[in-house]
Each structure stands twice: as structure tokens, then as C-alpha cells.
Amino acid sequence: MKHIEIESKWQQAWTKAEAYKADNNSTKPKYYALDMFPYPSGSGLHMGHIASYTPTDIISRYKRAMGFNVLHPMGYDAFGLPAEQYAIQTGVHPAITTEKSIQSFRSTLQRYGFSFDWSREISTADPNYYKWTQFIFLKLFEKGLAYQKEVPVNWCPALKTVLANDEVIDGKSERGGHPVIRKPMKQWMLKITDYAERLLNDLDKIDWPERTKEAQRNWIGKSEGAIVKFKVKNTDSEFEIFTTRPDTIFGVTFMVLAPEHPLVKSLTSPTQTKDVADYIEASAKKSEVDRKANTEKTGVFTGGFAVNPVNGKDIPVWIADYVMMDYGTGAIMAVPAHDERDFEFATKFQLPVIPVVDSGTGEVPFFGEGKAINSGFINGLAKADAIKQMTAHIEEKQLGKKQVQYKLRDWLFSRQRYWGEPFPVYHENGQIKPVPMNELPVLLPEVANYEPSDKGEAPLANNKDWVKYGNGHRETDTMPGAAGSSWYFLRYADPHNSSAPFSPEAIKYWLPVDLYVGGAEHTVGHLLYSRFWTKVLFDVGLISIDEPFKKLAHQGMILGPDGEKMSKSRGNVIPADEVAKETGVDALRCYVCFLGPLDKDKPWAENGIEGVRRFLDRLSRLAVNDQTGESIANDETLPAEVEKLLHKTIKKVSQDIEAMNFNTCISSMMIFVNELYKHECRSKKALLPLAQLLQPFAPHTAEELWHSMGGNGLVVTAPWPKFDPALCQDDTVTMGVQVNGKMRGTVELAVAADEATAVAEALKITTVTAALNGAPPAKVIYKPGKILNLIAGK
Numbered sequence: 006m007k008h009i010e011i012e013s014k015w016q017q018a019w020t021k022a023e024a025y026k027a028d029n030n031s032t033k034p035k036y037y038a039l040d041m042f043p044y045p046s047g048s049g050l051h052m053g054h055i056a057s058y059t060p061t062d063i064i065s066r067y068k069r070a071m072g073f074n075v076l077h078p079m080g081y082d083a084f085g086l087p088a089e090q091y092a093i094q095t096g097v098h099p100a101i102t103t104e105k106s107i108q109s110f111r112s113t114l115q116r117y118g119f120s121f122d123w124s125r126e127i128s129t130a131d132p133n134y135y136k137w138t139q140f141i142f143l144k145l146f147e148k149g150l151a152y153q154k155e156v157p158v159n160w161c162p163a164l165k166t167v168l169a170n171d172e173v174i175d176g177k178s179e180r181g182g183h184p185v186i187r188k189p190m191k192q193w194m195l196k197i198t199d200y201a202e203r204l205l206n207d208l209d210k211i212d213w214p215e216r217t218k219e220a221q222r223n224w225i226g227k228s229e230g231a232i233v234k235f236k237v238k239n240t241d242s243e244f245e246i247f248t249t250r251p252d253t254i255f256g257v258t259f260m261v262l263a264p265e266h267p268l269v270k271s272l273t274s275p276t277q278t279k280d281v282a283d284y285i286e287a288s289a290k291k292s293e294v295d296r297k298a299n300t301e302k303t304g305v306f307t308g309g310f311a312v313n314p315v316n317g318k319d320i321p322v323w324i325a326d327y328v329m330m331d332y333g334t335g336a337i338m339a340v341p342a343h344d345e346r347d348f349e350f351a352t353k354f355q356l357p358v359i360p361v362v363d364s365g366t367g368e369v370p371f372f373g374e375g376k377a378i379n380s381g382f383i384n385g386l387a388k389a390d391a392i393k394q395m396t397a398h399i400e401e402k403q404l405g406k407k408q409v410q411y412k413l414r415d416w417l418f419s420r421q422r423y424w425g426e427p428f429p430v431y432h433e434n435g436q437i438k439p440v441p442m443n444e445l446p447v448l449l450p451e452v453a454n455y456e457p458s459d460k461g462e463a464p465l466a467n468n469k470d471w472v473k474y475g476n477g478h479r480e481t482d483t484m485p486g487a488a489g490s491s492w493y494f495l496r497y498a499d500p501h502n503s504s505a506p507f508s509p510e511a512i513k514y515w516l517p518v519d520l521y522v523g524g525a526e527h528t529v530g531h532l533l534y535s536r537f538w539t540k541v542l543f544d545v546g547l548i549s550i551d552e553p554f555k556k557l558a559h560q561g562m563i564l565g566p567d568g569e570k571m572s573k574s575r576g577n578v579i580p581a582d583e584v585a586k587e588t589g590v591d592a593l594r595c596y597v598c599f600l601g602p603l604d605k606d607k608p609w610a611e612n613g614i615e616g617v618r619r620f621l622d623r624l625s626r627l628a629v630n631d632q633t634g635e636s637i638a639n640d641e642t643l644p645a646e647v648e649k650l651l652h653k654t655i656k657k658v659s660q661d662i663e664a665m666n667f668n669t670c671i672s673s674m675m676i677f678v679n680e681l682y683k684h685e686c687r688s689k690k691a692l693l694p695l696a697q698l699l700q701p702f703a704p705h706t707a708e709e710l711w712h713s714m715g716g717n718g719l720v721v722t723a724p725w726p727k728f729d730p731a732l733c734q735d736d737t738v739t740m741g742v743q744v745n746g747k748m749r750g751t752v753e754l755a756v757a758a759d760e761a762t763a764v765a766e767a768l769k770i771t772t773v774t775a776a777l778n779g780a781p782p783a784k785v786i787y788k789p790g791k792i793l794n795l796i797a798g799k
């Protein structure tokens with residue numbers, strides 16, 4: 006039978022048997038395997054999706070066979086820009102475009118035979134879903150974790166819209182090349198910064214790739230240091246700086262304020278007013294990324310001076326855009342002798358450099374560690390002590406205080422777009438009020454135009470009737486894409502609940518997610534936001550866990566045959582759908598595993614999939630005559646060698662699935678099939694368990710085989726085969742030979758070899774006899790299969 010036919014035949018049988026249905030009322034242990042849900046784009050499923058969904062599918066199938074109640078769901082991250090842009094161009098409502106894409110995604114995913122529980126499918130753009138996204142937003146709002154604030158955004162006057170950082174290139178809009186300015190606009194913010202410390206500490210509780218955890222740590226960016234107050238010369242006013250190096254305060258030769266700093270105006274002397282104003286205007290055009298880039302330093306002198314609190318010296322105050330207004334206090338004390346950026350600045354503007362850390366060689370600038378010099382009462386102290394002493398001094402004299410600072414910023418949570426969740430709030434008498442819970446969901450209104458209103462407000466403002474709410478008006482911004490994806494993993498536990506986002510029991514049973522697989526590009530976006538929302542929901546008592554994803558894995562990319570990222574412009578895209586039609590879904594699934602380790606990028610080899618297809622066919626021909634379709638498997642007793650290899654293969658495939666080494670699972674099965682051919686063995690005693698091992702990888706082929714041999718029920722619901730440990734023992738072992746504890750060679754020994762045999766074998770090695778100076782060992786330490794250590798005589 007052609008693979009396409011067996012695919013649809015078994016898919017129907019599995020659906021009918023509800024083979025993948027997760028049970029909320031089970032006494033079995035649970036296992037929750039989750040894929041990052043896709044954005045249902047018009048271009049359909051691609052190789053990246055297959056590479057990501059296959060591993061979790063294998064694990065889900067294996068866990069089911071191991072007796073777990075498995076939750077393996079799928080859904081759609083359905084709000085987003087492409088559908089909205091299509092709507093702007095064509096007038097087609099994004100809901101229609103999105104629904105069409107969802108249907109196409111669903112049918113493709115079903116055709117791949119993934120073992121999803123389709124009864125739990127969700128879409129973030131479904132009002133039954135976003136009702137609860139709005140509900141969770143109101144929880145954040147009640148807790149004071151959602152607020153509105155004027156923040157600088159990338160505003161494009163020509164496009165009348167706010168742009169994300171990556172939509173701005175060299176100060177111009179990516180689309181159309183129009184000038185973009187930084188402009189303060191009122192935006193919704195979520196106070197993720199309140200959770201910085203917990204988000205940092207709890208990384209230690211979870212089994213994630215180390216590089217992902219490290220990226221989150223860096224993103225959160227905890228710095229310990231001090232706030233120090235500097236007086237403005239000849240005035241009563243003062244300003245604060247944040248430093249991680251209070252020990253270098255004697256080396257301060259200038260101060261720098263961010264151009265947006267509120268004190269700039271009053272500090273600026275009349276002669277400097279024009280230069281300062283010009284500079285502020287120029288830097289307002291720069292993006293944050295440009296300001297942080299390591300380009301030539303710019304700045305201007307304000308004409309004002311501050312007073313160093315430890316030695317009373319006058320210090321000129323400058324403004325420069327390498328100092329950010331939103332970090333620390335937006336002002337710094339500059340120590341050019343020991344800070345790279347300050348040194349570049351001092352060099353450019355010919356400002357003095359005073360070394361206060363001894364480099365030992367007189368090297369300036371010096372960024373290493375050394376004892377304090379030119380620093381009064383802390384002279385001679387090493388860095389850690391110097392910081393401690395200086396901080397104590399600052400606190401004692403009330404010049405400032407110890408301070409912990411995070412790089413993490415609050416989450417900019419509003420978009421002036423159409424295709425997103427409306428905020429369930431309204432404005433009345435200058436106050437923001439929540440829409441009552443019983444009015445949720447606040448449905449997205451119909452609008453005549455998906456672009457911003459004439460006044461540059463969000464598109465929802467185009468529907469005047471909708472905007473009017475009592476004596477006030479509704480919020481017209483919408484939530485960002487990451488709103489719906491920050492809690493969807495909770496909804497799968499109880500997807501049809503209409504009175505709550507989920508029941509506490511369902512969460513208690515299913516969560517946390519045991520295995521989450523998705524792209525590494527979500528390291529600090531989605532994965533951090535999800536952790537944040539989970540903690541908030543834990544704090545308000547809605548859920549019983551405070552970390553959502555116990556174990557995380559990132560799939561590598563499948564590259565084009567040329568070893569480059571697949572892209573249309575390079576012409577190296579391997580169309581997953583065509584390959585699946587041609588060689589079968591099972592071959593594609595196995596091939597994706599066979600390419601290499603899950604987390605590595607690996608190139609597609611043109612003819613490689615043929616090899617896997619041949620393996621599946623060769624395996625099938627052991628049980629079925631491919632001309633007649635008749636079963637040719639028998640019930641013969643297995644030859645001893647085949648039996649041993651069968652048990653070893655079961656053990657190895659089980660271990661390798663657990664370790665997510667799927668490529669070696671396939672090769673073990675290939676080796677076993679070769680062994681069967683060698684012995685011309687067609688016994689069901691080997692072929693039935695082999696079909697069970699194959700099931701997670703090539704479920705259709707496995708089901709067909711199983712059925713042809715009269716296997717009991719469906720192979721996809723059959724329990725995992727067991728191995729006999731005794732039969733997995735190797736007959737021989739390779740052992741290292743040590744002389745006086747030092748490795749000198751290896752010997753191949755029978756597992757049960759006695760000491761005399763072991764020593765005799767060892768003495769055949771010249772490096773061993775040489776190390777013993779040709780004499781017999783004075784003493785032998787031998788543990789069969791573990792250690793062989795020969796001790797030389799004195």
C-alpha cells in the first residue's frame with residue numbers, strides 16, 4: 006500500500022480511538038509535552054516547524070507507552086501584524102485571514118500524524134480565549150502592575166505610527182524610509198521589574214539550557230553598587246549618580262548627565278544654551294541601539310560644575326548620549342582612568358585623567374584590579390575592601406547609599422494597532438477604570454479603516470460608537486502579541502472552562518510543563534514574559550506553581566543543502582510538504598531525527614531521506630511481502646544473538662529517547678534490522694517489539710506492521726516493550742590497564758574473566774611491561790569489568 010494511503014487510514018483510526026486524548030481525571034502520572042505554538046501565517050508549515058514538533062511528539066508517544074497520561078496540545082498564536090497589514094492593503098478582516106491560515110495549519114499538522122489532543126486546540130484571537138487574557142490583565146491592573154506612562158517611542162510622523170526598534174534603520178522607517186523621531190507617548194507598561202530578583206533567582210530551579218539561563222540573567226542584569234549625591238556648585242540643588250565603583254570616586258574628573266536629565270536646563274550656563282539645545286535635539290533622533298553602540302563619543306559641556314563630596318573639588322558637568330536616562334539615575338560620575346567609555350570621552354574632549362587604581366606598571370587607562378592610590382583614606386586597599394570602605398563612608402556621611410540596580414525595564418505593553426486584544430479599561434474624569442468582569446470579553450470592534458485615525462490614534466479610535474463608554478471613553482490601544490502567549494500553556498489544562506481561565510485542580514494536576522521545545526530566539530521575550538505572568542498568577546492565588554516550564558530544549562535549525570539558513574532568496578528551501586508527499590511523513594520524521602542532535606543546526610542532505618525511506622521499506626519487508634501484501638512473519642524462537650540484540654536495542658532506544666538523542670535511536674534500529682536480515686529472522690518475537698520501538702518515530706509504518714502481524718489493538722496505545730537486563734549484559738568489556746594507578750593500555754576481557762587471565766592479557770602489552778620494568782606485578786587490584794591496577798615491586 007502506498008504510504009499516503011496508510012497515513013490517512015491510520016490517522017483516521019487513531020482519531021476514532023481518541024488515542025491521544027489527555028484525561029483530566031486520571032490516576033496515572035502525568036506528562037506535559039509542549040511545543041511553542043505557531044503564528045498561523047499564510048505561508049504554511051515549514052521545515053522549522055517539523056524540526057521542532059517531531060521531538061516532542063516522539064517523547065509524548067514514548068511517555069504514553071510508558072504509562073503516563075500525556076498532555077500534548079496544539080494551538081495558534083493568532084494575533085499579529087501580517088494579517089493586519091493584509092487587511093490594510095485589501096480590506097479583508099484579519100479574523101478571516103487568520104481563520105483561513107488556521108484551517109490550513111490544522112490540516113497540515115493532522116496530515117503529519119502528530120499526536121496532538123485536538124480537543125484542546127486554542128487560538129489567542131478567539132474571544133473565548135482573549136476574554137481570559139483580559140481577565141489576567143485586570144489582575145495585573147488591580148495589583149498595580151499595569152500602569153500608563155509617557156515613554157519615548159519611535160514615532161514616524163509620515164506613517165502616523167509607533168515602530169518597534171527593529172523597524173527603524175538609521176533613523177528611518179524600514180517601510181518607506183520616512184524619518185523617525187523619539188517622542189514621549191503614553192503607553193501601557195507592565196511592572197516586570199518588581200519581579201527582577203525572583204526571575205533571576207528562580208532560574209536555579211529549572212532545567213533549561215545554560216546559555217538560555219545566562220541570557221536571561223544578563224537581560225535582567227543585576228548590578229550592585231551605590232547611589233552618590235553630588236551638589237551643584239554655588240546652589241542648593243544636588244543630583245544623584247549610580248556607580249558600581251564607589252572606590253574610584255577620587256578619580257572623578259567630570260560628570261555626565263543624560264541629555265533628557267531634568268537638571269540639564271538649570272545647570273546650563275547662558276553661553277552654553279545653544280550648544281546644549283542643539284545636542285539634545287540631535288540625540289533625540291538617535292535610537293537606543295545607536296546610543297549604546299560603541300561609536301565615537303559625542304557630548305557638550307553645560308557650563309555648570311558639581312562638587313566632589315569626598316574631596317570638595319569642582320567637577321565640570323557635561324551631557325552625552327552614552328548615558329541613558331532610564332538606567333540608574335541617568336547621571337554618572339566619570340572616571341576616565343578606569344572606565345573605557347569615560348576614557349574615550351576624556352580623550353576626545355581633553356579632560357584630565359587621574360589614576361586611582363594601581364596597575365603596577367603605570368598603565369593608563371587600566372581596567373584590571375589593583376590597590377587604591379590617590380584616594381585618601383582608602384589608599385592601599387584592594388578593590389572589594391575599597392568598595393566596602395567607601396560605601397560605608399558614603400552611608401555614614403549621608404552622601405548616598407548602597408544600591409542594587411537591574412538592567413531589566415518594565416514591559417512596554419501597548420500597541421497602536423488593530424489586531425490585538427482590546428484593553429478592558431476606560432477613561433473617565435481623568436481616571437482609568439476597569440470594565441466590570443461580567444462585560445468581558447471586550448470584543449474587538451469593527452472598524453472602517455485598519456490604519457491609525459486622522460489624529461494618529463490607534464485604529465480602534467475609528468469606531469466612535471465603540472469608544473464611547475458611559476461618561477468616558479474606552480482605551481483604544483491593543484495588547485502586544487506576547488500577551489496571549491504568556492499564559493496559553495495554562496489554558497491547555499482546561500481549555501473549555503467558561504467561568505474561569507482554568508480550574509485550580511487542572512493546573513495542579515498538569516502544570517508545570519514537563520518539556521517545552523521551541524526556538525532559541527524566544528530566550529528573553531516570550532520565555533521571560535511567561536515566567537513573569539506565572540509568578541503574578543501564583544501571587545494572586547490563581548495557580549499553584551511559580552515556574553511554568555520545568556525543562557526547556559531548543560531545536561537547532563535545519564539548514565539548506567548548502568549549509569546556509571533556508572531562505573527563498575537563496576533558493577535553498579526544502580519544501581516540507583512536497584517531501585512528505587513524495588517520501589512519506591514517517592521518512593521525513595525519521596530523517597529529521599537522523600540528521601543529528603536536536604539542539605544543533607544541521608544541513609539537509611539531498612539524498613539522505615532516501616536512505617531513511619529504504620530503511621523503513623526494508624524493515625517492512627521483514628514482515629510483509631511487498632508484492633502481495635501478505636504477512637510473512639512467523640513465530641519462531643529467536644536465535645540467541647538476535648534475542649540479545651533485541652533487548653539491548655530496547656534498552657538503548659529507551660535511554661536515548663529519554664536523553665533526546667533521537668539520531669542514535671534510528672541508528673540502533675537500523676543495526677537491529679541488519680541483524681535480522683543476517684539471520685533471516687522474520688519472527689514476530691522480534692518484529693512486534695521493533696514495531697513498538699519504531700512507533701514514536703514512524704507511527705504509520707509501525708501501525709501497519711503491527712496490524713499485519715496481528716498485534717493487539719493499536720501500536721500507538723500499546724505499552725512500551727520491556728528489556729531483560731541480564732540479556733543486555735555485554736559478553737566482553739574493554740578495560741583500562743593501570744600500572745601504579747597510571748593508565749598504560751587497554752585489554753578486551755570476558756566479563757567474568759578471573760584475575761590470572763586478566764593479568765596475563767595485560768602483560769601482553771609492551772607499555773605495561775615497560776612500566777613494570779619487566780618484572781611481575783607485586784600486587785594486583787582487580788574488580789571484573791571495573792578496574793585492573795598492577796602495582797610494581799620496589
Ligand code: ANZ
Nearest residue numbers: 228247248249250253327328329332333335340343344
Ligand atoms: C564610575 C565608574 C568607574 C564606573 C569605573 C565604572 C567603572 P553596570 O555594570 O552596567 O551596572 N553608568 C551608570 N549609570 C549609567 C547610565 N544611566 N548610562 C550609562 N552608564 C551608566 O555599569 C554601571 C556603571 O555604568 C556605573 O559605574 C557607571 O560608571 C555607568 F572604573 O561609575 B561607573
